Amino acid sequence: MVSNPLTASNQTKQNRIKIHILLIGLVLVGFNSLWVLMGTEIWHSTQMTIASLFFNAVFSLLVLVLINLILEKTIPWLVMSQADLQTMYVMVVMLTTISGHTMMGYLLPVITHAFWFASPENEWRQLFGHHILDWIAIKNPDILHGYYQGDSTLYTYERLHAWLPVIISWSAFVIALWLVLLALTVLLRKQWTENEKLSYPIVQLPIAMTNNPKKFFTNHWMWIGFGVAGSAELLNGLNYLFPTIPSLPIKGLSLGQFSSRPWSAMGSIHVSFYPFAIGLMFFTPLDLSFSCWVFYLLGRIQLIVNDAIGGQNIYHLEQQAGAWIAFGFIPLWTGRQYYLRLLFQIFGKRNSTDSDKSSDQTEPMTYRTAIIMMATGLVFLIFFCHQIGMSLWTILLFLMIYFPMVIGVTRIRAEVGPPIHQMIFVDPGRTMVAALGTRRLGTNNLTGLTFLYPFVRCFRAHPMPSELEAFRIAERTQIGYRQLQTGMIIAIIFGVLFTFWIYLHIMYQMGAASKARGWLVYMGWESFNRLQTWIVHPRNSNVTEVGVITSSFLFTILLLIMKNSFLWWPLHPGGYVLVTGTGFSGLWFTALLSWTVKATVLKIGGVRLYRKAVPFFLGLILGDYTLGCLWSLLGLALEMPTYIVWH
Numbered sequence: 001m002v003s004n005p006l007t008a009s010n011q012t013k014q015n016r017i018k019i020h021i022l023l024i025g026l027v028l029v030g031f032n033s034l035w036v037l038m039g040t041e042i043w044h045s046t047q048m049t050i051a052s053l054f055f056n057a058v059f060s061l062l063v064l065v066l067i068n069l070i071l072e073k074t075i076p077w078l079v080m081s082q083a084d085l086q087t088m089y090v091m092v093v094m095l096t097t098i099s100g101h102t103m104m105g106y107l108l109p110v111i112t113h114a115f116w117f118a119s120p121e122n123e124w125r126q127l128f129g130h131h132i133l134d135w136i137a138i139k140n141p142d143i144l145h146g147y148y149q150g151d152s153t154l155y156t157y158e159r160l161h162a163w164l165p166v167i168i169s170w171s172a173f174v175i176a177l178w179l180v181l182l183a184l185t186v187l188l189r190k191q192w193t194e195n196e197k198l199s200y201p202i203v204q205l206p207i208a209m210t211n212n213p214k215k216f217f218t219n220h221w222m223w224i225g226f227g228v229a230g231s232a233e234l235l236n237g238l239n240y241l242f243p244t245i246p247s248l249p250i251k252g253l254s255l256g257q258f259s260s261r262p263w264s265a266m267g268s269i270h271v272s273f274y275p276f277a278i279g280l281m282f283f284t285p286l287d288l289s290f291s292c293w294v295f296y297l298l299g300r301i302q303l304i305v306n307d308a309i310g311g312q313n314i315y316h317l318e319q320q321a322g323a324w325i326a327f328g329f330i331p332l333w334t335g336r337q338y339y340l341r342l343l344f345q346i347f348g349k350r351n352s353t354d355s356d357k358s359s360d361q362t363e364p365m366t367y368r369t370a371i372i373m374m375a376t377g378l379v380f381l382i383f384f385c386h387q388i389g390m391s392l393w394t395i396l397l398f399l400m401i402y403f404p405m406v407i408g409v410t411r412i413r414a415e416v417g418p419p420i421h422q423m424i425f426v427d428p429g430r431t432m433v434a435a436l437g438t439r440r441l442g443t444n445n446l447t448g449l450t451f452l453y454p455f456v457r458c459f460r461a462h463p464m465p466s467e468l469e470a471f472r473i474a475e476r477t478q479i480g481y482r483q484l485q486t487g488m489i490i491a492i493i494f495g496v497l498f499t500f501w502i503y504l505h506i507m508y509q510m511g512a513a514s515k516a517r518g519w520l521v522y523m524g525w526e527s528f529n530r531l532q533t534w535i536v537h538p539r540n541s542n543v544t545e546v547g548v549i550t551s552s553f554l555f556t557i558l559l560l561i562m563k564n565s566f567l568w569w570p571l572h573p574g575g576y577v578l579v580t581g582t583g584f585s586g587l588w589f590t591a592l593l594s595w596t597v598k599a600t601v602l603k604i605g606g607v608r609l610y611r612k613a614v615p616f617f618l619g620l621i622l623g624d625y626t627l628g629c630l631w632s633l634l635g636l637a638l639e640m641p642t643y644i645v646w647h
Helices: 008-014 018-044 055-074 082-098 106-117 142-150 157-194 201-210 213-217 221-240 274-279 286-308 316-334 336-347 367-387 392-415 428-436 438-455 463-477 483-517 524-536 544-567 573-579 588-640
Strands: none
Touching: 008 573, 018 055, 018 082, 018 106, 018 483, 018 588, 055 082, 055 106, 055 201, 055 213, 055 274, 055 588, 082 157, 082 201, 082 463, 106 157, 106 438, 106 483, 106 524, 142 157, 142 483, 157 316, 157 336, 157 367, 157 392, 157 463, 157 483, 201 213, 201 274, 201 544, 201 588, 221 274, 221 588, 274 588, 286 573, 316 336, 316 428, 316 544, 316 573, 336 367, 367 392, 392 428, 392 438, 392 463, 392 573, 428 438, 428 544, 438 524, 463 483, 483 573, 544 573
């Protein structure tokens, strides 16, 4: 953190909103929307939206910083401030939570799939087609023909007339949800950032790149790290294009598998050496990185023991559900005294002697404004879900599961800063079916849950952690919240509308089922095959699955109690939550490497040596990201797939 506080005049200057910066940010938003679409859903190259620290956002910031350094020497009056750079970076980040493989790449298949692939064999029209309203999905196959087959255009009256209400409806839903999460972030920020002092590992690189760019880009340790990562990815990228060139295997290496039971139950052990993952985990507190790889190994032992005793299923999805829900409740419980004071401050009678009277004046928005925004947004979301056919009690139950999960994801990002966090198939809808059964929910609610599935399918690239990290960047660099927050909101509104347009524009040209190599067709099958199974093969509530969810919930709470009660207890609940099931299976070894190196550095040279080592690990991240993005851009320019740095 900057040691000297800003003067009042400087603070006022930092809080000014610069229209030209927001306009440049919108240009970047538009370009990144196209880039992410082409890179992930057309050529299926490096998945820039899956990692916690977005590839395209870091690369965009790198380009801006390098341009700024050139302007300092040539046209000083055009130099952008740190606040300007971070505003544009955050705008790209917010766009990336909307575009790409983890949101729009799931939403469009749900909007388009059912009535294009409906057939007499699957009977989708009879099973659930009559429950789908015209303003949430495209039901006319003639409108969808160009979308799936390509060689067509969006710009006919019939197509625009069919798409417009659907785009407006879902854009309003996305904007409302993103703003509700933004308001919730404001309410959580102070407790997590100032009172609990969480580490926020994900923001280290964006801050370092803009805090003192000259110092950052002249540090030889940064360039060594950059060179190590960049050289590996350059070699592997050339090998992809020219197989005669040798490659450097750094991902998905198998150490083999036991052939005899029960050891064979653990499956193949994979290790990877992703440079960016090693770099990111270096900034994770030691007890958390230690817990990540230890719980992964304990998970393998669980598989062996389960097979030895004749078990058939460890219910890893249910374990994940219980753990993530618990991890969302934990910070609310541990900070309950603060949140109770906050509620009294918001709804209670204020007076001049109230010590908390002005405590929200330094926040991105006042707490009352945040509450009003959140309440208004929630009312709209509930109304929207009710209009698509869901009953009120189902909507409320969905939200009661959803919000602890997203708070848990946000907390894991702020506390651990993992390279990835995912909960594939661990969505509230699945949990509700396990607890209540399909008959009790009914076809209307099951269909509604299917249309909400794109927002909860994996929780990667979720907006709430990125919103909180944006506020952390502002707080760490003392750049003021006003322009940053304005940029975020504008990027959300413009980003969702632009992304809808660019996706449809490209798909009608290239075809979602023709030239697109991504998951735009597969995700539709996944969503509606599940709905078909729920309807055709009704299931009752599953006591065993509910029991595992409850047990995992309680075990996560127990881990917290042990961690807080005994100094010698080494395991943090965040490690269990992150690696439960398959979520962290490909990165456990990078966590082990980072933990080993960081523990060694601190033991040998203490904090002083740690600070000297920081640029090297930032260089690992930046080198990996730069080469990954350059390969992706090369693929766009040549209209061909290229080497995938990360998937």
